[in-house]
Amino acid sequence: MGDRPGGDRGGMTSSVIAVSGLRKAYGDKVVLDGIDFDVAAGSVFSMLGPNGAGKTTTVNVLTTLMKADAGTVRVAGHDVVTGTKEVRSVIGVTGQFAAVDELLSGQENLQLMADLKRVRSAYRVVTRLLERFDLVESAQKMVATYSGGMRRKLDLAMTLVGNPRIIFLDEPTTGLDPRSRRTMWEIVRELVADGTTIFLTTQYLEEADQLANRIAVLDQGRLVAQGTPEELKRLVPGTHVRLRFADLSDLDAAARVLAGSTRDDQELTLRVPSDGRSKSLRDLLDRLDEHTIDAEEFSVHTPDLDDVFLALTGHASTEEIAR
Amino acid sequence: MSTISASWTDSRIMLRRNFKHMLRNPVTIFNGALMPVVLMLLLVYVLGNAFSVGERYIQYATPGLILLAITYGLAGTAVSVNSDMTKGIINRFKVMNVSRSAVLNGHVAATVLGSSVAIAAIIGMAFALGFRSSATVGDWFGAIGIIAATAFAAAWFTVALGMAARTPESAGMAVVPLILLPFLSSAIVPADKMGPVVRQFTEYQPFTPIIESVRGLLAGTPSGSYAAAALAWCAGIALVGYLWSRATFNRRA
Numbered sequence: 006m007g008d009r010p011g012g013d014r015g016g017m018t019s020s021v022i023a024v025s026g027l028r029k030a031y032g033d034k035v036v037l038d039g040i041d042f043d044v045a046a047g048s049v050f051s052m053l054g055p056n057g058a059g060k061t062t063t064v065n066v067l068t069t070l071m072k073a074d075a076g077t078v079r080v081a082g083h084d085v086v087t088g089t090k091e092v093r094s095v096i097g098v099t100g101q102f103a104a105v106d107e108l109l110s111g112q113e114n115l116q117l118m119a120d121l122k123r124v125r126s127a128y129r130v131v132t133r134l135l136e137r138f139d140l141v142e143s144a145q146k147m148v149a150t151y152s153g154g155m156r157r158k159l160d161l162a163m164t165l166v167g168n169p170r171i172i173f174l175d176e177p178t179t180g181l182d183p184r185s186r187r188t189m190w191e192i193v194r195e196l197v198a199d200g201t202t203i204f205l206t207t208q209y210l211e212e213a214d215q216l217a218n219r220i221a222v223l224d225q226g227r228l229v230a231q232g233t234p235e236e237l238k239r240l241v242p243g244t245h246v247r248l249r250f251a252d253l254s255d256l257d258a259a260a261r262v263l264a265g266s267t268r269d270d271q272e273l274t275l276r277v278p279s280d281g282r283s284k285s286l287r288d289l290l291d292r293l294d295e296h297t298i299d300a301e302e303f304s305v306h307t308p309d310l311d312d313v314f315l316a317l318t319g320h321a322s323t324e325e326i327a328r
Numbered sequence: 329m330s331t332i333s334a335s336w337t338d339s340r341i342m343l344r345r346n347f348k349h350m351l352r353n354p355v356t357i358f359n360g361a362l363m364p365v366v367l368m369l370l371l372v373y374v375l376g377n378a379f380s381v382g383e384r385y386i387q388y389a390t391p392g393l394i395l396l397a398i399t400y401g402l403a404g405t406a407v408s409v410n411s412d413m414t415k416g417i418i419n420r421f422k423v424m425n426v427s428r429s430a431v432l433n434g435h436v437a438a439t440v441l442g443s444s445v446a447i448a449a450i451i452g453m454a455f456a457l458g459f460r461s462s463a464t465v466g467d468w469f470g471a472i473g474i475i476a477a478t479a480f481a482a483a484w485f486t487v488a489l490g491m492a493a494r495t496p497e498s499a500g501m502a503v504v505p506l507i508l509l510p511f512l513s514s515a516i517v518p519a520d521k522m523g524p525v526v527r528q529f530t531e532y533q534p535f536t537p538i539i540e541s542v543r544g545l546l547a548g549t550p551s552g553s554y555a556a557a558a559l560a561w562c563a564g565i566a567l568v569g570y571l572w573s574r575a576t577f578n579r580r581a
Binding site: 100104 | 421
């Protein structure tokens with residue numbers, strides 16, 4: 006799981022992002038239905054939710070791109086409405102779709118950012134970012150020729166020009182291959198190690214679990230849960246054994262034998278609560294043997310955020326649906 | 329004062345960016361700089377002798393072709409303005425506190441710069457093909473002034489069209505009427521050679537006084553009334569373009 010700087014600071018430290026009673030509707034459609042949360046300085050806060058939950062709207066309001074209907078948002082102590090300029094001077098934003106200039110080279114994109122931010126010794130800043138993001142080889146090529154992963158990296162590099170203290174990442178790894186995703190995670194960890202605060206939205210539970218100090222689960226415009234990954238996992242029933250059977254009659258037989266289990270007729274699976282110790286697992290297998298029931302598949306599950314999401318929202322995460 | 333200088337610096341940065349875009353888009357270069365030259369060769373060597381315009385055709389057509397050199401480059405601007413708005417980079421600029429006017433100024437300045445290159449190319453080509461001017465230095469300044477005013481007005485109007493369009497594709501289409509308009513003026517043939525309805529339109533559309541005033545100046549026979557009408561049209565179009573693009577920009581970004 007790695008180090009999480011700022012992980013144990015809890016609510017005692019000053020929060021750099023404070024949101025209360027945030028509401029936003031487009032016509033009749035309520036997108037954000039009164040959400041509250043705080044983000045501690047130097048931590049990673051992840052907003053987790055399926056497509057259409059309101060994550061991007063939240064990012065847009067927090068980054069001054071959109072006005073909320075109600076509620077207050079303070080970023081680095083400034084109100085996003087009355088202190089727009091001050092907020093903008095301390096934040097960096099990488100949106101869901103790479104906001105890069107396709108007709109410029111990677112280097113020129115970074116140079117443009119450095120010029121607009123009036124960065125001193127821009128050449129050195131640009132060169133260092135190209136090295137850090139492993140873009141030196143393609144630095145002189147037009148971004149139109151870049152792969153999706155390279156664009157995302159460049160986008161984030163552009164966001165880092167001028168060293169913003171607070172960085173917003175809206176689904177930074179959606180659509181990336183596993184390797185690029187890991188690179189992105191590494192970069193996020195490095196940033197936090199340097200003291201940057203990260204607000205990150207994702208629809209991947211694993212990503213939130215990997216990176217975040219605190220997670221807020223957003224579903225249909227409401228925050229249905231908030232806490233550390235461990236706290237959230239404690240919300241759902243513990244370890245269980247999952248058995249899959251060849252047909253319904255086997256499933257029936259097993260369900261009769263194993264008290265306290267829950268069945269899924271469609272998947273032909275049975276979920277049996279267990280403590281995961283070898284003795285109780287052996288007992289379980291022995292019972293199946295006694296009744297000559299053969300399971301196709303046997304696996305031990307410790308609760309992950311997928312279970313949390315399912316339990317909290319009553320529907321599977323997007324990732325789950327996508328399978 | 330500091331906001332003005334910040335806006336000026338931002339505008340210059342944007343100009344550099346937009347001009348680079350122009351140079352890297354082969355279609356823009358072909359449409360903006362080569363197409364008018366090709367058209368000039370076509371008109372002078374293939375079609376021109378079929379029109380009786382009362383003088384050597386190159387002599388008649390050069391002022392109109394200078395106008396075409398401006399309008400042919402506009403599609404690229406409209407597309408690039410619209411791409412900025414629709415492809416997300418505008419949000420990056422907003423969050424960076426880039427001065428709002430700089431985005432528009434940069435596009436206008438780059439467009440005028442592009443037009444200048446195309447105009448220089450077409451004037452050079454005209455002289456190579458035998459165009460001769462009896463204009464004085466003062467006449468030349470006048471002609472260049474009107475041409476510059478036209479390029480400036482067309483640029484603002486095009487930025488507004490690009491800003492107002494929904495997609496980059498429709499932005500490209502939105503400027504087509506602007507490109508066709510010079511053909512319905514006295515650019516290629518005199519208005520009195522046209523059918524009655526078209527002739528009426530030709531007489532009252534902005535490109536006719538602009539072309540006639542430039543034609544007069546380059547021939548050394550300037551006409552004050554044409555020049556006044558041309559400048560009035562340019563001022564009006566530039567103002568409408570400016571206000572329209574600013575209003576759309578404020579609504580969209």
